[in-house]
Amino acid sequence: MPPDGRRARGDRRRREILAATLRVVERDGVAGVSHRSVAREAGVPTTSTTYYYATLDELLIATLTWSADEMAASFREVPLTPAAVARFIADAAGEHRGRTLAEYELYLLAARRPELRPAARRWISLMAEVAGPRDPVALRAALAGLDGLLIQALIADFPPMAEDLEPVVSLLMLGG
Amino acid sequence: MPPDGRRARGDRRRREILAATLRVVERDGVAGVSHRSVAREAGVPTTSTTYYYATLDELLIATLTWSADEMAASFREVPLTPAAVARFIADAAGEHRGRTLAEYELYLLAARRPELRPAARRWISLMAEVAGPRDPVALRAALAGLDGLLIQALIADFPPMAEDLEPVVSLLMLGG
DNA sequence: AGACTAGTGGAACAGACGTTCAAGTTGTTT
DNA sequence: AAACAACTTGAACGTCTGTTCCACTAGTCT
Numbered sequence: 540m541p542p543d544g545r546r547a548r549g550d551r552r553r554r555e556i557l558a559a560t561l562r563v564v565e566r567d568g569v570a571g572v573s574h575r576s577v578a579r580e581a582g583v584p585t586t587s588t589t590y591y592y593a594t595l596d597e598l599l600i601a602t603l604t605w606s607a608d609e610m611a612a613s614f615r616e617v618p619l620t621p622a623a624v625a626r627f628i629a630d631a632a633g634e635h636r637g638r639t640l641a642e643y644e645l646y647l648l649a650a651r652r653p654e655l656r657p658a659a660r661r662w663i664s665l666m667a668e669v670a671g672p673r674d675p676v677a678l679r680a681a682l683a684g685l686d687g688l689l690i691q692a693l694i695a696d697f698p699p700m701a702e703d704l705e706p707v708v709s710l711l712m713l714g715g
Numbered sequence: 716m717p718p719d720g721r722r723a724r725g726d727r728r729r730r731e732i733l734a735a736t737l738r739v740v741e742r743d744g745v746a747g748v749s750h751r752s753v754a755r756e757a758g759v760p761t762t763s764t765t766y767y768y769a770t771l772d773e774l775l776i777a778t779l780t781w782s783a784d785e786m787a788a789s790f791r792e793v794p795l796t797p798a799a800v801a802r803f804i805a806d807a808a809g810e811h812r813g814r815t816l817a818e819y820e821l822y823l824l825a826a827r828r829p830e831l832r833p834a835a836r837r838w839i840s841l842m843a844e845v846a847g848p849r850d851p852v853a854l855r856a857a858l859a860g861l862d863g864l865l866i867q868a869l870i871a872d873f874p875p876m877a878e879d880l881e882p883v884v885s886l887l888m889l890g891g
Numbered sequence: 892a893g894a895c896t897a898g899t900g901g902a903a904c905a906g907a908c909g910t911t912c913a914a915g916t917t918g919t920t921t
Numbered sequence: 922a923a924a925c926a927a928c929t930t931g932a933a934c935g936t937c938t939g940t941t942c943c944a945c946t947a948g949t950c951t
Contacts, residue, residue, distance in 0.1 A: 543918080543919070543927080544917085544919085545917070545918050546927070548928080573909080574909065574910080575907075583929090584930050584931075585909095585910095585930090585931095586910095586931080587928090587929070590928075594909080594910085595909070640823070640826055640827070643822075643823055643826075646819075647744070647823060649870045650870055656871075660870060663867065676886055677886060679883045680886045680887050683859075683860045683862075683863030683864040683867060683883070684887070686862070687859030687860055687863035688859040690822060690862060691859055694832050694836060707852055710852055710856045710890055711856050711860070714886055714890075720949085721898060721947075724897090725897065725898060749938065750940080751937075759899090761900085761901095761939095762900055762901080762940095763899070765939080765940065765941085766898070767898095770939080
């Protein structure tokens with residue numbers, strides 16, 4: 540069966556809307572997301588965003604889940620050495636700051652909406668899987684530590700440098 | 716000079732508005748805060764909230780700064796033993812969940828607004844002070860770990876129990 | 892008493908919002 | 922060609938918003 544041209548274009552537009560939503564979240568936060576603002580960002584009429592995502596909640600959930608997946612996937616590439624992990628954190632707070640902020644907005648939204656929690660926990664469970672079988676206590680401490688380093692990096696006046704993070708990361712990972 | 720009765724009542728109302736705002740943040744998040752919703756919560760006319768806090772930003776900043784101070788102060792009472800700290804985290808995610816959520820909403824807001832950062836960092840610096848002079852690397856790791864444990868506790872399906880947290884907290888504090 | 896100041900609160904402005912509707916177009920199937 | 926489905930879009934609805942304005946009361950000072 541040949542692919543349905545209508546659906547193909549529809550899927551493309553769906554992705555464009557998702558990407559536009561993520562850009563809005565990165566720029567203005569979850570608070571800046573509205574059917575209209577996303578439509579403006581994507582260059583489509585307002586009704587288009589409601590056609591594909593009937594409610595704002597749907598739109599937000601789809602966007603943040605997708606973003607969490609992407610961020611988790613990018614962490615998969617990181618070798619489990621203190622230097623590489625420190626570099627990852629430094630980049631997350633610097634170069635990819637907007638994306639990291641989006642991730643933590645997802646965290647807070649998930650705290651209030653149970654249906655978002657699996658998506659929010661995805662990167663935690665991914666890291667647990669990547670780390671392999673270790674002392675669960677040490678693993679939990681390390682994961683919490685990395686999470687804390689990340690969020691604290693976001694409220695620093697200047698994003699921390701990888702070299703400064705490395706000894707801390709090293710200590711956290713050592714426990715496992 | 717005798718106290719000005721008008722100002723006294725004004726200050727009282729100011730505090731009531733702040734407390735009402737915090738209640739709204741705890742219940743509906745920062746997103747739920749508007750001049751009108753706060754006024755409803757406080758049982759005052761809308762113009763009253765704008766009289767004391769001309770813009771929404773002012774109102775939010777005042778509220779979150781105050782809340783951060785209170786939370787930091789409550790941590791001051793906590794003895795620096797793993798058991799007590801674990802209990803603190805368990806309570807923060809359970810009994811005082813709304814307040815803890817407010818604290819992390821402050822974090823994210825601070826990430827986007829530099830003027831909020833000192834307030835957001837207050838409890839970090841307080842803890843650093845309480846911990847006294849230690850290995851700075853270990854201290855940073857411990858603070859990050861506690862922050863991470865807290866935020867992860869917020870997105871768990873059930874708030875963690877103090878007994879389960881204690882070994883993790885113990886390991887994190889051991890480093891310093 | 893009169894002038895001044897702090898606080899009160901009803902009414903209204905313009906703008907943004909979520910969402911619905913109905914009329915269109917384009918592509919697919921029979 | 923006719924029927925159907927996927928998608929598109931402008932217009933509109935009612936609601937909520939931040940903020941301003943203005944007439945008002947109640948304390949304070951000279």
